[in-house]
Amino acid sequence: MTPVSLPRPPVAGDRDPSRAHWMELFFDLVFVALVGQLAHGLHVHPSFATLAIFVALFASVWWSWVNLTFVVDVSPQLSARRLSIVMLIAMFAVGALAVAAPEAVGDRAWLFAAGNALLRVLLLAVWVRMSWAGGTASRVRILAYNGVTAVIWLVSIALPAPAIFVLWALAIVIEVVLLTVTSGAWSSLALDRMNVEHLSERFGLLVIIVLGESVLSIVAAVSDAWTVAAGVVGALGLLLTAGLAWSFFLYGVEAMTSGLEKLLAAGDARGIRDTVGFLPFLLLAGVTAISGALAEAIAHPGDALPAALAASLGGGIALFYLTNAIIARRYGDPWRRVLRWAVPAVALPALLAVAALWLPAAASVGCGVAILAVVVASSELASRSRRLPDRQGSATIY
Template sequence: MSEAGAEAEEHRAGWFELFFDLVFVVTVAVLARGLHGDPDAAAFGTFLVLFFPAWWAWVNLMLTVNVFGSAGPRVQGMLVAAMPGLGLMAAAAPEGLHSRAWAYALGAAWVRFAAFGLWYGRARRPDNALPVWRPVSYCLVTGGIWAVSAAVPNPGRFVLWGLAIGVEVVLLMASTGAGWELYDELSIDHLVERISLFVVIVLGESVFTLVVAFTDHFTGPSGATALLGFLVVAELAMVFFLWGTTGASRGLGRAQESRAIRAMRDSVMYLPFVLVSGITVIAAALGTAVDHPEHHLPPGARWALCGGVLAFYTANAAISLRFGDPPGMVLRWYVPALALVAVVLVPASVLLPAWAAVGCSAAVVFALAKLAKYRARLRLPGT
């Protein structure tokens, strides 16, 4: 590891970053609201289309702070400047693909313009390998595309959204000397801590959903269902924080030492989005169950419950593989996850009342948590 990388290991999340994350508490809550009840395919698609740009903005700003540190006034100023843009995206999200799509686009442009100054200043340093065209392309060009899309009617607007994100993805895929330098500088502790804190935000939204649903339906069956739902959330948190973060630290460290840029990029920028999306849709299904515990879950809530659990474990399996864990070791816990979802959770969500379906999901996640604990005792690598 380079000297810069060794020094980066001391970098931990600061209070200013935690303040910055408050806007994402609102963003997740607003976007998750559209999945309550009986969401259809369009509702799930809307959630993913609007959640990914918000996640993408967060992870890019997180990496910016990882490289520059959070203690300096310039970085803190950048975070403050970016927060209103993210807030605008959150406020526009309920109609983010319709009447407020223009505002959502302007919020995305705002975030990119806010980050430009730091990266441009670094590119201008004589001792830096980062070419000036990269921050210009990644921040100004893509921000300009988002801004222009605000004036373009649907569906052309969404083509421009895809183009803007596509340009950023292509730039990340391009390997340059500056790319190696930046990946060497990344603090693994900070990466794991920041992604873990984002997961905390999503888990917190899950608990909030359960409590609000119980508040609105203050009955014995709803309370019992909320308690079972809380067990589901707590068990997912246990799997992630007791074993997932340890595996992530180890895997990212190996990837950085071997300069496996693609593995680091995928496991930090792309795959956690699948994981947090899974937790979010699970929470929506649990809230629906608390609303009507003695009824059967509607089809959309069944998809959310079963698909969310599957997404959570699929993301973890994919991250394990990107870290270089042997496929056989990953399959030892991923195959049971697939089997329990297919054989237990799917039939339960269809045949049983909502409270019982949530109870079965708690049992499934508990069994998989025990399997994760057993895997950890055997010192098997994983996420």
């Protein structure tokens, strides 16, 4: 496809496109429910089959969220009212996904498909309004990316398993392939209109939502068990969640903003695609999977975690830091700096995933907290040592 070159649209006068709008935050409320519904299966039936289903469903949900977020990000001309209409329609679609999630591979598969179809139709409408005038190449991509896939999701409603799931996978594969092969052609649109501040804020808010699901699970599990041991493990679970939050919000958000600005300045549309569209899914899936292990540890602190939840605990922490390391490299951080924190941050949780098969669940969560304490402390010391020469240099100059 030939490159798409569209005039930069005027910015709507009643909203700041560099900030998340209140209606986007309102939309996130139903996304909280969806994440909780998806993670519920890990709490009730902790097995590798349940874990695989969770990852697959979360992939489709993540892909819908990132597509919606990106189209809003590159649509500064959307007024507050039009944006509100888009987000309200999206809320009903995501609400359908949330209701369907517990039985998305069973009796409510049709509803899960219908919710995804509605989201594609909504995205199609926004893209048509924004870039239909871009020529034939633009129209073909728009119709294929959201139009064809919307039809596939709709057709799947009438099919039995496993055909319905094959069509779901086909729809997502089509979108991923189209995004991959046409990144160069659409780079001018993305680079000209992309707002780094808005993207960083939206992803930061999504991480809060996912971490919030873990907090809700911890509180609910302690409330159900109501023992001293459950309270202790619950406190450890909150510390573990706080460690992940500390790592992301003190380092990750700022790194994302500066990293995207570097990629934007370099015109690296593929780097933006990877660090916005693909890699954060792994980070969020890892964080969400941890919640099931914490709930089980609170309910049965003296027993070893089931194998799937042991993998979720250690593997989730390892995946969180591994994804951050890959993203840091894509942003241009040198190997030496990345490996300094990434090796222990990934290797130690990976060992925990094995040790948690034999350790009491309470001890496993305690080890997770200790690992995060080491990683966070190391990051703080490294950050302080980097700031010290700057302060000394300033003192010398002035």
